[in-house]
Structure formats: structure tokens, C-alpha cells
Amino acid sequence: MELTVSDPEDILKISRALSVISRINILKLVAENEMSITELSEVLHMTKANISMHISELENAGLIEISYKNGIKGIKKIIKLKYDKIIINLNSSSSSKETYKDG
Numbered sequence: 184m185e186l187t188v189s190d191p192e193d194i195l196k197i198s199r200a201l202s203v204i205s206r207i208n209i210l211k212l213v214a215e216n217e218m219s220i221t222e223l224s225e226v227l228h229m230t231k232a233n234i235s236m237h238i239s240e241l242e243n244a245g246l247i248e249i250s251y252k253n254g255i256k257g258i259k260k261i262i263k264l265k266y267d268k269i270i271i272n273l274n275s276s277s278s279s280k281e282t283y284k285d286g
Contacts, residue, residue: 184265186245189272197269200244205229206237210264213247217263219254238262 188194200206208227212218220238224231238260241247248263 185268185270186266187270187272189274194271194273196244197246197271200240200246203237203240205233206241209234209237209241209262210246213262214264214267217250217261219259219261221259223262235260 186197188197205227209223212223212226218226220231220234223229223234223238227234238247238249241262242249246265246269248265250261250263252259252261
């Protein structure tokens with residue numbers, strides 16, 4: 184799915200979410216396969232708290248989807264990529280604020 188943004192506030196929100204390499208690495212990993220906080224923590228060699236903080240930023244920017252599944256020790260938070268392509272449109276004559284496309 185594709186996300187096109189042209190509103191300055193939305194561009195800033197997404198740019199902030201992508202401004203940290205750890206968040207980009209998380210997005211690249213969940214693009215291949217949905218993963219839990221624990222799995223991301225193990226692959227990226229980061230604490231679960233640190234991963235959770237980055238996941239929160241990505242979720243606030245609308246770049247990931249969160250679901251919950253039963254795990255061995257309770258509920259697991261599962262992270263899935265929402266968009267496989269992000270387009271930032273800087274042309275001010277663009278009539279739409281955000282466009283969502285499948286593809």
C-alpha cells in the first residue's frame with residue numbers, strides 16, 4: 184500500500200518518525216514479516232523498552248499497525264508495516280491532503 188502526503192504537518196510527523204535509524208530498521212524488518220516486540224528486541228540487540236518507545240513513535244506517525252496475540256507469557260504485541268511506499272509531495276498545488284493507494 185502507498186501513502187502520499189502533502190500537508191506540511193503530516194510531512195513533519197513522518198519525517199520525525201523516519202529520522203532515527205533504529206525506526207527505519209524496524210520498518211525494514213516488519214516489511215518482511217510481522218514481528219513482536221521481543222523478536223525485534225532480539226534481532227536489533229535493543230531493550231524491549233527501547234523498541235516499545237520506537238514503536239510508539241512509528242504508530243503515532245501512522246506507519247505501522249499493531250495487533251495483539253496470545254503468547255506463552257501473556258499477550259504479545261505484533262507489529263506490521265502499514266505502507267510499503269511513502270511519497271512526500273512538495274507541490275503546493277496538490278489538491279488532496281493524503282492519498283491512500285493499494286499496490
